Amino acid sequence: MELNQGVLLLNTTYEPLTIISAKRAFKLLFSKKAHPIEYTNFFAYTVRSKIKIPSVIQIAYFIKKPYTKPKFSKKAVFIRDNYQCQYCGTFTTKPTIDHVLPRSKGGKTTWQNVVTACPSCNNKKSNKTLKEANLKLIREPKEPNYIVYTTFTHGVKRMETWKKYFEPATRPNSPVPVLLS
Ligand SMILES: [Zn+2]
Numbered sequence: 001m002e003l004n005q006g007v008l009l010l011n012t013t014y015e016p017l018t019i020i021s022a023k024r025a026f027k028l029l030f031s032k033k034a035h036p037i038e039y040t041n042f043f044a045y046t047v048r049s050k051i052k053i054p055s056v057i058q059i060a061y062f063i064k065k066p067y068t069k070p071k072f073s074k075k076a077v078f079i080r081d082n083y084q085c086q087y088c089g090t091f092t093t094k095p096t097i098d099h100v101l102p103r104s105k106g107g108k109t110t111w112q113n114v115v116t117a118c119p120s121c122n123n124k125k126s127n128k129t130l131k132e133a134n135l136k137l138i139r140e141p142k143e144p145n146y147i148v149y150t151t152f153t154h155g156v157k158r159m160e161t162w163k164k165y166f167e168p169a170t171r172p173n174s175p176v177p178v179l180l181s
Contacts (some may be wrong), residue, residue: 004102008161009057011063033059034057035057055162064157073101076144080149084116089138096117097114097115098114112142115141
């Protein structure tokens with residue numbers, strides 16, 4: 001762990017704003033423009049002291065950010081689905097793209113209608129609807145959060161402590177109740 005480790009910067013609403021370097025995070029913390037929310041187990045050393053490196057910090061003032069759409073691509077779909085077939089759950093090294101509602105039946109090429117499928121499920125599904133192919137999705141395909149999207153497309157190492165801020169339902173001051181099961 002070094003100073004180039006990414007730090008998740010949250011808005012006052014706990015929504016992720018961006019990923020910044022630990023160096024920039026410290027600058028924001030020292031100038032009181034942000035405060036730490038979660039820490040890593042690592043330290044940065046200065047001449048006089050050692051300081052715990054944060055993994056999540058929160059900006060002091062609300063930032064109005066225009067909504068940025070993640071760019072759709074085949075590869076981004078594979079990464080969103082973690083290379084896991086969305087029908088049988090197998091992690092596949094030969095991912096294919098499948099239209100949940102087939103294109104021949106008017107299905108669009110969108111985040112919501114395209115999933116990763118292993119070759120065998122893709123074959124089984126072919127030009128059928130879910131019902132016709134007797135297949136079920138393991139999760140509903142959604143447009144990924146922009147920050148999640150950029151971290152995976154830019155190869156930033158995502159940290160466990162970031163996860164809950166990416167989903168509206170698990171954010172600390174979430175308006176949506178967190179379902180515990
Ligand atoms: Zn499969």
